[in-house]
Amino acid sequence: MTILMVDDNSVNLFVIDKILKGAGYENTVSLSSAGQLFDYLQIDKPQAAKPDVDLILLDIMMPETDGIEACRRIQETERLKDIPIIFITALEDANKLAEALDVGGMDYITKPINKIELLARIRVALRLKYEKDWHMEQEKKIRDELDLAMQVQRSLLNPPLLQDNIQINVSHLPSFKLAGDMYYWHRFNDHRYGVILLDMMGHGLSSSLVCMYISSVMRDAIKMLEDPELVIKELNRYMALLYNQKNFYNYYFTCIYLVIDTESKTVEYVNAGHPPGYVLVDDSELCMLERGSCAVGFFDQMKVTKSTIHFENDIQLLLFTDGVVEANKDENVLLEKLQYIASQKWNQTITSPIHLVIPEEELGNQQDDMCILMIQAQASKVTSIL
Numbered sequence: 001m002t003i004l005m006v007d008d009n010s011v012n013l014f015v016i017d018k019i020l021k022g023a024g025y026e027n028t029v030s031l032s033s034a035g036q037l038f039d040y041l042q043i044d045k046p047q048a049a050k051p052d053v054d055l056i057l058l059d060i061m062m063p064e065t066d067g068i069e070a071c072r073r074i075q076e077t078e079r080l081k082d083i084p085i086i087f088i089t090a091l092e093d094a095n096k097l098a099e100a101l102d103v104g105g106m107d108y109i110t111k112p113i114n115k116i117e118l119l120a121r122i123r124v125a126l127r128l129k130y131e132k133d134w135h136m137e138q139e140k141k142i143r144d145e146l147d148l149a150m151q152v153q154r155s156l157l158n159p160p161l162l163q164d165n166i167q168i169n170v171s172h173l174p175s176f177k178l179a180g181d182m183y184y185w186h187r188f189n190d191h192r193y194g195v196i197l198l199d200m201m202g203h204g205l206s207s208s209l210v211c212m213y214i215s216s217v218m219r220d221a222i223k224m225l226e227d228p229e230l231v232i233k234e235l236n237r238y239m240a241l242l243y244n245q246k247n248f249y250n251y252y253f254t255c256i257y258l259v260i261d262t263e264s265k266t267v268e269y270v271n272a273g274h275p276p277g278y279v280l281v282d283d284s285e286l287c288m289l290e291r292g293s294c295a296v297g298f299f300d301q302m303k304v305t306k307s308t309i310h311f312e313n314d315i316q317l318l319l320f321t322d323g324v325v326e327a328n329k330d331e332n333v334l335l336e337k338l339q340y341i342a343s344q345k346w347n348q349t350i351t352s353p354i355h356l357v358i359p360e361e362e363l364g365n366q367q368d369d370m371c372i373l374m375i376q377a378q379a380s381k382v383t384s385i386l
Contacts (some may be wrong), residue, residue, distance in 0.1 A: 001025065001027055001128075002027045002028070002029065002042065002051075002053050002054055003020060003027070003028050003029070003052055003054060003055045003056075003057065003122075004028075004031060004051055004055070004056045004057065005017065005027055005028060005029065005030050005031065005035070005054075005057045005165075006030050006031045006032075006033070006037050006056065006057065006058045006059060006062075006067070006070070007032070007035065007057075007059040007062070007088065007320075008032050008033060008059065008062045009059075009064060010032070010113070011058070012088070012113075013030040013032070015113060016057060016088075016113065016118070017030060019022050019093040019113070019118060019119065019149050020122075024143055025120050025122075025279070033062060033063070033065070033204075034062055034064065034066070034069070034070035035064065035065065035067035036054075037056070037058075037070060038070070038073070040093070040376075041053070041074070041077075041080055042167070043074070043077055043080065044051050045192055046215075048079070049079075050080070050227035051053040051080070051083075051310060052085050053083050054083075054084075054126060055083070055085075055086065055122065055125055055126060055352075056074075056083055056084070056085045056086070056130060057086050058070060058071060058085050058086070058087055058105075059087075059088050059089065059129065060083050060087050060088075060089040060091060060136065061089065061090070061091065062340070066088075067087055067100070068096075068099055068100050068103055070341045071085050071087075071103045071104050072103040072104070073105070073261075075103060075104035076219070080138075081104070082107040082129075082133075083129075083130050083133065084125045085104065085105045085106055085122055085127065086105070086107045086109060086122070086125055087100045087104060087105050087107070087108035087110065088108070088109055088110075088113065089108060089109075089110060089111065090110065090111040090313040091110075096244070106125050106128070107121050107124070107125060109121055109132060114130055114226065117271075119123070119184075119328070122301070123263075124381070127142060135178075136140050143325040144334045145310055146177045146178065146205075147177065148189050149178055149212070150174075150177045150178055150209075150326065150365070152212075153178055153179065153208070153211075153212055155183075155196060155331050156182075156212075156215055157170075157172060157182075157183065157184075158183070158184060161193075164378075165166050165190075165191065165262045165265070165377060165378050165379075165380050166260065166262065166375070166376065167375070167376045167377075168169070168185055168195065168373060168375050168376075169290070169350050169351065169353055169373075169374045170183060170353065170356075170372065170373050170374070171352055171353045171369045171370070171371065171372045172370075173354060173363065173366065173369065173370045173371070174208075174369050175323070175366050175367060175368050175369050175370075176205070176369075177206065178202035178205060178208030178211075178212075178213050179208055179211065179371075179373040180199065180201070180207035180208055180210075180253075180314065180369050181197075181198070181199050181200070181211075181321045181323065181370070182196075182198050182200070182211050182214075182215050182218075182266060182371075183195075183196065183198075183373055183378055184196050184215065184372055185195045185220070185333050186216060186219070186223060187195075188259075189362060190260060190380075191261070191262045191263040191380045192260070192261045192262075192263070193260045194222045194226060194231075194257070194258070194259050194260075194359065195257070195258055195259075195260065195305040195319075195373070195375060196218065196222065196231075196255060196256070196257040196258075197248060197255060197274070197319045197321065197371060197373055198211075198218075198253045198254065198255035198274075198296075199253055199254050199255070199274065199323075199369070199371075200212070200214075200252075200253040200320060201251055201252050201253060201295075202270060203257070206251075207251065207287065208228065210242065210251045210253075213242075214235060214238060214239065214253065215239075215278065216335070217234075217235070217238050218235060221234040221235060221238075222257075225256045225258070225308075226259065227246075227268075227313055228257050228258065228259055228268050228269055228270040228304075228306050229270060229304045229305075230308045231257055231270075232255070232257060232270045232272055232293065232302075233302065233304055235255075235296050236296045236297060236301075236302050237296035239252065239296055240295075240297070240300045241253065243300075250297065252295045252296060252297030252298050253295060253296050253297060254273040254274035254275075254295045254296070254322075255268060255271075255272050255273075255274055255296060256270070256274045256289055256319055257269065257270055257272075258270075258289075258317070260285060260315075260375070260377050261380075262377050262378060262380040263380045265310060265312060265317075265379050266308055266309065266310055266311075266317060267279070267309040267311070267317070267377075268306055268307070268308050269289055269292075269306070269307055269308075269309070270292055270293060270304055270305070270307075270361055271289050271290060271291045271292050271293070271307075272291075272292070272293045272294065272295055272296050272302075272304070272320075273291060273294050273296075274291070274295075274297030275320060275321070275322050275325060276288040276289050276290055277289040277317055277320065278292065278315050278317070278318045278338065278339060278342030278343075279309060279315065279316065279318075279319055279342075280315065280316040280317075280343060280345075281309065281310075281311045281315055281343055282311055282312050282313050282314060283313075283314070284317070286339070286343050287309070287330075287341060289317075289319075292304065292305035292306065292307055293305055311377075312379065313378065313379055314376065314377065314378045314379065315376075316375065316376050317340040317373070317374075317377075318338060318341060318347060318372070318373070318374055318375075319372070319375070320370075320371065320372045320373070321368075321369065321370060322356070322367030322368070323366065323367075323369050323370040323371070324338070324357060324358070324371070325338075326367070326368055326371045327358050327362070327363075327366060327370065328358075328379045334357065335357075337357055338357060341356055341357065346374060346376060350374060353372040353373075353374045354370060354372050357372065358370075368383045
């Protein structure tokens with residue numbers, strides 16, 4: 001523990017030092033000016049390490065730079081602003097004392113110094129500092145854990161898919177370090193693919209953790225069951241396991257899960273309470289992936305309706321979460337834009353679908369997670385054997 005004493009009067013420094021040493025505070029440093037304080041703290045070296053200082057006892061009335069200005073400069077320095085400062089002054093000017101506290105001082109004590117009062121105020125200041133340091137350490141641990149969880153979550157996301165008969169491009173923008181939106185695709189064979197886009201209720205840490213939970217079982221469900229109706233029912237079963245009567249509310253998610261078969265030229269899908277996506281069939285007919293059931297997790301048992309879309313040559317699908325639509329105050333504007341994009345023939349080199357909808361400069365302060373999937377599939381060529 002280190003306590004800095006700053007006063008241009010050597011007698012005051014001697015008296016304070018004796019009081020501190022008598023109370024068991026052995027590591028004290030006496031400084032006679034604000035300039036010496038700045039040198040000790042290396043205030044003009046932004047890259048310097050954070051000093052091992054627990055408290056500063058700072059006189060207000062000093063030549064050249066007074067204590068108030070010194071405190072202001074310390075508070076403006078990021079690595080120093082958490083060091084508590086107690087002003088020591090002979091002033092009785094209430095306005096001056098208010099100014100001293102306004103610039104960041106924690107407390108003040110008046111001269112002549114009362115030993116009992118000084119030590120009591122030091123104990124309070126140190127206790128508050130230790131509590132603040134503890135909370136900062138805990139916050140750092142949480143941030144580090146969130147960063148790790150974010151890396152894990154991002155590692156679960158598929159890269160873009162560029163095959164001869166199917167292409168998938170995606171934009172995934174969390175509003176928080178962890179996202180409540182999730183997407184995944186799985187290749188069953190050369191001509192059959194499963195694709196899912198889900199949006200967990202809410203956003204932030206809790207919904208992100210539930211999203212990670214369901215994504216861990218989602219992969220196995222898709223690989224083993226494949227059929228959209230069976231997969232959605234299985235995911236609903238897992239969500240039911242989270243139900244707790246003590247919770248104020250329970251979690252649910254909306255999703256679209258579809259299976260694209262380029263050989264049979266079909267798209268089988270279930271829309272479980274999700275915003276309807278757009279489908280362009282054979283460059284001519286634009287339709288919507290209408291809702292066929294409620295959101296996943298509402299009920300223990302859910303009725304699931306599967307739909308099928310047929311195509312002859314190719315098909316385009318535009319899927320998105322509600323955060324995309326809600327990025328504009330007028331949701332109809334974005335819906336019209338999405339519908340227009342869905343009706344156009346896409347370039348396979350699209351790398352950032354979200355920028356087709358929302359300009360990059362408007363993406364900084366999003367209130368919700370956003371995800372867009374652009375899927376293109378072409379009918380598989382059948383080779384005849386003579």
